[in-house]
Amino acid sequence: MYPYFNSSKMFFFFILIFSTLISISSNSWLGCWIGLEINLLSFIPLISNSSNLFSTEASLKYFLVQSIASINFLFSILINMMLMKNFELNFFIMIMMNSSMLMKMGSAPFHFWFPNIIEGLSWFNSFILMTWQKITPMIILSYYFNKNFIIMIIILNAIIGAIGGLNQTSLRKIMTFSSINNLSWMLSSIIISENLWIFYLFMYSFMISIMCFLFSMLNMFYINQLFINNMNSLIKINLLINFMSLGGLPPFLGFLPKWIIINFLIMNKMYLLTFILVMMSLIMLFFYIRITYSAIMFNYLKLKWFKIYVKNNSFILMNIFSFFSLTGMILSTFLYL
Structure with a gap:
């Protein structure tokens, strides 16, 4: 999956995991900050690649953005320690700390760096950036947050994630805006x-x-590759199932966590927030359907001399994952029994 994953990269990968554990198990703000810095310095060697200028540029941009967020976080910690008894400034310190964590995880309106950086990464590094790299900032955010400010951020994430992905042709950017939209659900769940x-x-x-x-596995980065390349129809069905699951369509597994969050939000009388999240999810489903429609229906550009072959083991694994994605409605049915 990642051709440059040698022993040195493996070492930095373990340091990345270890740094997250340092941050989430720390009992002081300074310990959290140290964990974040180790995390930053271990992720840069993973994404940098001397033979690819895009990944080198992405690593430099990532370093600059994360450094700015870390400086803001450290500055807010120091102010908090010096002015602990000044309750008038507590709100501004809280907003500063929250904003620095939101910038670290690529949340709107601090998402400006996220699509540009992910465009220069491999799919494996993109996966780490969209999932693992959100754990530490999220947990630190859960310690000390302003609820009204976070609700405003949730609405921004839902809207920007849905609208931003509409005009994209790059699959990595579509996944990025999907991640921003899903971040609104994650922030709702952490509240x-x-x-x-x-x-x-x-x-x-x-x-x-x-x-x-x-x-x-298919070596795809743009939407047009999905209908230019001569793919097996079963691979296209797998794409459809997994995209629908990611969008949270009811028969699929992705609907289950969203349904639980919707239930809790309605119980807490957050009707407007629930409405915005659901409406933006429909827009997300629109451009997921656009991608799968292109893959399944446009067969006029089949190239006879270029055919994608998938290894049997990978194909079996892909089918197993798709089967799990189809079990969402069964799990949802038995959840409250």
């Missing part, structure tokens, strides 16, 4: 409960891993 957030993150990571695995 409700950390256990619900863990469940949603696990389900989202499972779904996005299938998509990244598929696109990496």
Whole structure:
């Protein structure tokens, strides 16, 4: 899946995991900050590649953005320590800390770096950036957040994630805006409960891993490759199932965590927020359907001399994942029994 994953890259990958554990198990703000810095310095060697200028540019941009967010976080920690008894400034310190964490995870309106950086990454690195790299900022955010500010951010994420993906032809950028939209659901779940957030993150990571695995296996980066390349019809059906699951369409697995969050939001009388999240999910489903429609229906550009062959083991694994995606409605039915 990742051709440059040698022993040195493996070492930095383990450091990346270890740095997240440092941050989430720390009992001080400074310990959290140290974990974030180790995380940053271990992820850059993973994404940088001397033979690819795009990945080198992406690693430089990532370093600059994450450094700015870390400086803001450290600055807000220091102000908080010095002015702990000044309750008038607590709100501004809280907003600064929240904003720095939102910038680190690529949340709207601090998402400006996210689509540009992911365009220069491989599918494996894109998967790490869309899933694992969100864990530490999310947990730190859950310690100290302003609820009204986070609700405003949730609405922005839902709208920007849905609208931003409409005019894209790059599959990596579509996945990025999908990640921004899903971030609104994650933030909603972390307001409700950390256990619900863990469940949603696990389900989202499972779904996005299938998509990244598929696109990496087929070596696809743009929408037009889906109907120019001569693909097996079963691969196209797998794409359809997994895209619909990622969009949260009811018969599929992706609907289950979204349904639980909708139930909790309605119980807490957050009707407007629920309405916005559901409406934006429909827009997300629109451009997922556009991609799968292109893949399934446009067969006029079949190239006889170019055919994609998929290894049997990978194909079996892909079918198993798709079968799991179809079990969402069964799980949803028995959840409240």
